[in-house]
Structure formats: structure tokens, C-alpha cells
Amino acid sequence: MADTGPGSASTSRRGPVVVGVDGSADAEDAVSWAADVAGRQGLDLILLTAVASGVHVTATVDSPPGSTADAVLSRARRVARDRLGDARVRIDVESDHGTPAGVLVDRSETAWLVVVGTRGLGEFTGGLSGSVSTAVATHARCAVAVVPAGTARATGPVVVGVDGTANSMPALRLAFTTAAARGERLVAVHAWSDVDLHLEPDAWSRTEEGEQAALAESLAGWSEEFPTVDVERVVVRDRPVRELVARSASASTVVVGRRGRGGFRSLLLGSTSRAVLHSVEVPVVVVPAGDETR
Structure with a gap:
């Protein structure tokens, strides 16, 4: 079922947090x-660790270290x-046997969140490389x-990036949930367009006023559900990536x-999510739109 806003049942999905490991510091x-x-x-x-096909290992909660x-x-x-x-x-x-990306994407079917590092060692697991993290972010459920x-x-x-459509709803829920749990402020960034715009000052002033109102409306329900979260609203003219970075x-x-x-099945990351994923130096969470998780 698609996520339609605050209170939506689909956003209450509370599976485990799954993290890919390969022995690297990352x-x-x-x-x-x-x-x-x-x-x-x-x-x-x-x-969760992925083992290359053909490599025999036994790894259970009770098994002694050996492999x-x-x-x-x-x-x-221990970490x-x-x-x-x-x-x-x-x-x-x-x-599990398979490629790191494949194993993690399969496990995402029942997870609330999948976590990966940006790079890995590439030893017996094949490593959690940048290409793996991008693949998982693109295809996970x-x-x-x-x-x-x-x-x-x-x-x-x-x-959090907000585009004013239903596609933003799952990302907003996760952002509010995270901010509430951490006791942190939430900064909601909204851009009127994904392309460079050249507007006269008066035209931009009128547009900005309308976009501010639209953003406030998008956030109203969430602020009621998460009253402890202090929200800063930011509206920019174009290129949300610049402001997010x-x-x-x-x-x-x-x-x-x-x-x-x-x-x-969302075969490609959107341009904004892909650019942010490869441009910032803090943890980035990529959230599928509601209709992608049905």
C-alpha cells in the first residue's frame, strides 16, 4: 500500500535494521x-555478511569463531x-551466499532499514564498495x-529534501522519526524546480511566497504527529542538491x-538522490516512494 501521509499504516513498517559487514573499517x-x-x-x-558462491562457511549465532x-x-x-x-x-x-548487493536487496524485503558503508575490503565477501552501496540504494525495498x-x-x-508530492511522504516520515529519536532539529529543504531558473526578483518573490505556503502545508500534519521536533523550513529557487549538500x-x-x-521497480535513482549520495560526507538515507514498496 502506498504511503499517503501522517498516520499511514505502511509507514509503520517496523522490521529490523540490517547492516552489511565485510570486516573493513568502513x-x-x-x-x-x-x-x-x-x-x-x-x-x-x-x-549480515555475503559469502561468494563456492566458499563454504558456517556462521550462526552459537557457532564458535573459526571461519x-x-x-x-x-x-x-562486539562493535x-x-x-x-x-x-x-x-x-x-x-x-548468505551471493553478491553483497544481491544479498542485501533480498533482505530488504522484510527490513525497516538497510545500512551499508561506502567502501569495503573486497576480500571473501566481494566488499561493500561504492558501486554496491549505490546498487542497494537503487533497488532495495x-x-x-x-x-x-x-x-x-x-x-x-x-x-530532508521535500518536493511537495506524495513521493516525499515516506522520506518525511523517516526524517521526522529520526529527528524525534535523536532529539535533533529537522531542516526541510524544498526547491521549486530541479533546473536552473532565471526569474526577475518580483517574479521570484511571488513564487517563493506560494512555495513557502505549500511547504508549510506539507509539513503541518507531520508536526502535529511529532510535536517535539523543531522544524526549519527552507525554500530555494532551483537545484535542491546545492542546498542539501x-x-x-x-x-x-x-x-x-x-x-x-x-x-x-525504480530501476534508476533520481538525479537528486544520486547526486546527494555521492556528494555529502554524512550518512545519507535514501527512501523509496510509497508506490515502490507495494
């Missing part, structure tokens, strides 16, 4: 960030526990967080909607 940063999210949201945490996969998962579990502290979160470890190295403890407001310098997280082409 992946451990992703584990730390994912553990923090799971703790704040009260969700289970699943540490490379076991060692990677054991280390990731998660260190980040969680006294927070009571169930942690499961899993391994749930929201995907891409965590750059060294940003697991980033602080500051949550920045600029705002990311002092943000903890940037949230964008995924507006891909292809009627049945």
Missing part, C-alpha cells in the same frame, strides 16, 4: 551507526555491543542508509526520496 562504522539507530528506535539489529565469516561477524557484534552500551537490543548474525567512514557519530540536525556540512543525517524511472 563496514564497522556502518555497524556502529546502525546499532545506534536500532537502540534509539527499539528495533532488532541484524549483522573468516565467523570472525567478521564476531567482530561486528555493535560497544555502541549500544546498556540499551537492550537483540542482535542476530547471518551469512526499504530505506537504505549509506554511512561514510568516520561519520558514525555525526551530530546536528536531520536534513551545503546543509549537510553541519547535519547528522541527510534524508532524500528515491524517485527512479521504470514503472515497476
Whole structure:
């Protein structure tokens, strides 16, 4: 069912937080960030590693360390526990045969959030490289967080892109949920157009007034549902990427909607989400539109 706004049942999907691990420092940063999210949201945490076909491993919660996969998962579990502290979160470890992107996309069917690092070692798992994170963000059935190295403890407001359509609704819910859980301010960035515009000052003034009203209307229901979240509304003339990237310098997280082409499965990331994903240096969460998760 498509997400139609505050209170929508589809946005209450509360599966686990799934994080891809491969033993790299980047992946451990992703584990730390994912553990923090799971703790704040009260969700289970699943540490998932992908093993190349033809490589035999056994990795279960109770299996002793022995294989490379076991060692990677054991280390990731310690990182998660260190980040969680006294927070009571169930942690499961899993391994699956296949490519990292394929395994994570399959697991996204039942997850609330999939988390990946930006790069990996590329050893037995094939690595969580930049191409893998892009593939997962493009094809996953749930929201995907891409965590750059060294940003697991980033602080500051949550920045979200808003386009005024129903496609923004899932991203807005996740952004408000995140800001409320973190006790952070929310910065909602809305651009009238995705292309460069050349308007006379008077024309832009009139347009800006209307767009401000439209943005306020888009946010009204969410502010009622999340009354503790302080919201800053930002309207820009064009190119939302510029403002999102600029705002990311002092943000903890940037949230964008995924507006891909292809009627049945969002085959491509939208230009804004792709540009943000590759331009900012804080965790970016890419959220599918409601009609992509049916």
C-alpha cells in the first residue's frame, strides 16, 4: 500500500535494521551507526555478511569463531555491543551466499532499514564498495542508509529534501522519526524546480511566497504527529542538491526520496538522490516512494 501521509499504516513498517559487514573499517562504522539507530528506535539489529558462491562457511549465532565469516561477524557484534552500551537490543548474525548487493536487496524485503558503508575490503565477501552501496540504494525495498567512514557519530540536525508530492511522504516520515529519536532539529529543504531558473526578483518573490505556503502545508500534519521536533523550513529557487549538500556540512543525517524511472521497480535513482549520495560526507538515507514498496 502506498504511503499517503501522517498516520499511514505502511509507514509503520517496523522490521529490523540490517547492516552489511565485510570486516573493513568502513563496514564497522556502518555497524556502529546502525546499532545506534536500532537502540534509539527499539528495533532488532541484524549483522549480515555475503559469502561468494563456492566458499563454504558456517556462521550462526552459537557457532564458535573459526571461519573468516565467523570472525567478521564476531567482530561486528562486539562493535555493535560497544555502541549500544546498556540499551537492550537483540542482535542476530547471518551469512548468505551471493553478491553483497544481491544479498542485501533480498533482505530488504522484510527490513525497516538497510545500512551499508561506502567502501569495503573486497576480500571473501566481494566488499561493500561504492558501486554496491549505490546498487542497494537503487533497488532495495526499504530505506537504505549509506554511512561514510568516520561519520558514525555525526551530530546536528536531520536534513530532508521535500518536493511537495506524495513521493516525499515516506522520506518525511523517516526524517521526522529520526529527528524525534535523536532529539535533533529537522531542516526541510524544498526547491521549486530541479533546473536552473532565471526569474526577475518580483517574479521570484511571488513564487517563493506560494512555495513557502505549500511547504508549510506539507509539513503541518507531520508536526502535529511529532510535536517535539523543531522544524526549519527552507525554500530555494532551483537545484535542491546545492542546498542539501551545503546543509549537510553541519547535519547528522541527510534524508532524500528515491524517485527512479521504470514503472515497476525504480530501476534508476533520481538525479537528486544520486547526486546527494555521492556528494555529502554524512550518512545519507535514501527512501523509496510509497508506490515502490507495494
